[in-house]
Every structure is written in structure tokens, then in C-alpha cells.
Amino acid sequence: MITQPMTSDRFEAIVEAYGANPNRWPEAERDAARAFMQREPQVARALMAEARGVDALLGSLAAPEPSDTLQWEVLARLMPAAVVEKVADEHNVVPFVAPHRPKSRVMWLAGGLAAACAAGVIFGVNLGLASTADLRAEDVLVAANYSDVDSW
Template sequence: MSGQMITDARVLALIEAYGADPDMFPEAERAAAKARMADNPARFATALSEAQALDGLFSDIPHVSPSPALRETLIASAPKPRSARSSRWKLPVWIPAGALASLTVGLFAGMSVAQPVTTQDEQAEAAVYAALGFDTYTLELEEEVMQ
């Protein structure tokens, strides 16, 4: 966001996210937010007082640092990074073979069940032949007459 322009809504969002201290705001927006808050302090007073109360609650929480033994135990129990050779994901041979077989069967079934599509050209051709007397019905009648 530009350091020159900042909206009231953005300043309120910064107060809600980072607390009442403008020095905790992102550096790119800090100067613009401070200027906006100085221009209209009444607009941000409620949000600042709520953020200060929450900041006070957070500051009352004692800082807890784990014992060195606990820290070492946690680090030791963390998953170890894998080597580049063992990190490759290997599938059993039957999984890709089964997937390929099911794909082949599906394609074969789809191709054998699919109905031929008649295009407009084929329909027009059939209409022309029928109009000229060359359709199959006419040919069947001619065969009966000849017999």
C-alpha cells in the first residue's frame, strides 16, 4: 500500500491487527497511518482504547521459556529431514498398472457403446437422394418389381 494515501478503514484494520502502538504497523504504512491518526484522533479513539486494553492483557501474560531439557527433547523428537534419494515417492507396481487397465477398459467400453453421430451434411445428403428417388425405400420397391 502506498505510504502517501491510507483510508480510515485501513488504519482501523491496522489497529485491530497490530495493536495500539503505531510503531508495530508495517513499515510501508506506518507513516501514513500515523499522519491519518494525527489528523483525526477522535475517529480512532475507540479503536485505540480497545487495542490498548488488549495490549495490556497480552503484556500481563508471563513470558514462559521451556527448560533446556524440554527444549532438547522436543528438538530430538522432531522429524528428521530425508535425504534426496529417500524422498522420492514410490508406488507399488500394481497401482499404476491397475489405473492403466481401468483406463483402457473404460476407453474401450466408451468407444464400443458410442453411437455414430449424424451430421447436417449426412442429413442433407439423405434428403437429396430421397428427393431424387435414390433412397433405400425406393430401391427396395424397384427390387420387388423386378422379381
């Protein structure tokens, strides 16, 4: 049981998370929240009014009915393959087979290697371009130096 007085930030967090119905609030903090409502009625009323609006909106939404295909896919992922095939045969449907996915470590390793290769290529190209630009600039300076000597 919490014995400290509730702050307005904590009350707001509870109302945002659990809604305006005190029966849904965490039992350990329910008494402190009710005490806060008596101590700070204006703040509590404003927060509760907003939460009631959200509760009403969420209560008016109806969950869509899952399709037969989705239900079969979920069952196929949860049951062993032999059971799925048996049930599919009994109901005269084609069983869903989940695609084989490589292990996540293999994917991380492959991604890391690809990133390292890409970084190496980019670094090499930039280094090559910088070297080529330096050589070209040096060639221009040398050529300009020779042309200055010839004009004397």
C-alpha cells in the first residue's frame, strides 16, 4: 500500500493509462488517487473529463471479426505440422505452411558483413578520388611552374 500523497503527474499518468473508471486503476494506488481527487478537484476534473472522452471513443469502436484465413494461419503457426495437416484434411482445406526464416544471428552477421563491405568500397572510392585530385593539382602546379620559367 502506498502511503505518500499522490502527485498531479502520477495521477495524470494513472488516468491516461487506465482511464476514468477508478475500478480499473491499480489497487495499490486507488486510495491515494481518490485522496488526490478530493485535494485537487479542479485538476482531477479536467483530467477525468479528458479520460472519459477517450474511454467513450474506445468503447464505441468494435473489433473486426477475424477472417477464416487468418484463423487458419494462426492455428497453423501454433500447432505442429502433423496436426495442421490432419485438421486441414478433415476440413478439406489447404494447410498454411509458415515460410522458413533464417536465424536472426545469421541475418545480423550477413547484414554486418554487407555494411562493412559497403563502407570499405565507399572509403576506397573517396580515398582514390582524393589521391587523384591531389595528383592532378600537383601536375597543374608543375606545368604552371614550367610555363612561368619559359616566359622569362
